[in-house]
Amino acid sequence: MAWLRKYWLKVFLLTLSSILAAAVFVASVVAGDDQYQDRDTVLWLGAVLALMVVLVTASETALNEREKTKARNEASKTAAELRLLYNDVLAQLSKPLGRLAQEHAKAYQATGAIPPTPLVTARSGETVTIRRSILVGAATLTAPLDSAGLPTARSAFYRLTNRAQHEFTLVDWAGRPSAPRAKMDGSAGSHFLHDILENRAAYHAGAATGLVSVVVQTGADYRSVIAVPVLAGSEEFGVLAVDAPGAADLTIPHVRLLQCLADLLGATLALN
Structure with a gap:
């Protein structure tokens, strides 16, 4: 009434x-x-x-x-609840998919069979497509878009290239310019390796947590960051990171979304 x-x-x-x-x-x-x-x-x-x-x-x-x-x-609340629901559904699929991909790859390698050339080519091409889609999605589904409809967030995939030296190398990125750092090493690499990848935990800096990023990026200033491990079962590949200019741009639901995207990327990498 x-x-x-x-x-x-x-x-x-x-x-x-x-x-x-x-x-x-x-x-x-x-x-x-x-x-x-x-x-x-x-x-x-x-x-x-x-x-x-x-x-x-x-x-x-x-x-x-x-x-x-x-x-x-009310619309914002409904959208947030729907996003959480989507994330919950994806979370139930992405991690098991990663474990399945790792087991499949291990079993295939154990046979000693040489992958046929068409399969190698297909793996390479599809991996790039999937990785690109994940990075674009991570950049556009997190922080708000600008007035021109372009992403204000920037996403990047860093692959672990030297564990002994805590070195991660940028493989690809998407979102707002300019390009992120080409390499994470030193204290930033140690943070990626020990706090995120080995600890299998997300790191969220911004207004929602009160934490500050320990990574110094190049290009435009940013005040919120989420970095999640890229895994497939027990296999470690690297870190998926997203940064945005506003301290409140990246929220707790975004962490769960990025974890799901990272798991899908890990499952893809495990099959190569």
Whole structure:
């Protein structure tokens, strides 16, 4: 019944505004008559009525804005819940798929069979396609797009290339320019290796966690980061990282989304 009360309230405000506006018009006509003796009183009455019109109109506008804000909040809440549902569904598939891909690859390698050339070519081409799709998705499905519809987030896949030296090399990236660092080594590489890849844990820096990124990127400034391990079963490939300029751009649901995307990438890499 709440919607019905709001409906009749809107009707009442609209009707009242129309009546007051008509009264202001009548007052202005009467005050314009030179032969009318009490013109000043009518002018003051017209001014009061005009003020009431403004107040009623402002009330009606405020009511509409509250309803719009509530509708936007409800839509945002629904979208967030739907996103969580999608992430839960993907999470149930991506990790088992990675383990299955690793077991398949190990079993195939154990036979000693040499992969036929068409299979090698198909693996290489599809891996690039899948990796590219994951990176583009990571950049566009996280931070808000800009006014031109372009991503404000930037995603990158770093492959572990030297464990002893804590070295990760950029394989591919997508999203806002400029390009991220070509290599993660030193303290950044150690963070990638020990805190994320070996620990099999996501790292989230930004307003949602209060943490600060330990990685110094090149290019535009950024204030929120999510980095997740790229795995397939027990096999470790590297780290999928996303950064964005706003401290609140990357949220907790984004962590789960990136974990799912990273698992799909890991399953793909395990088959090569």
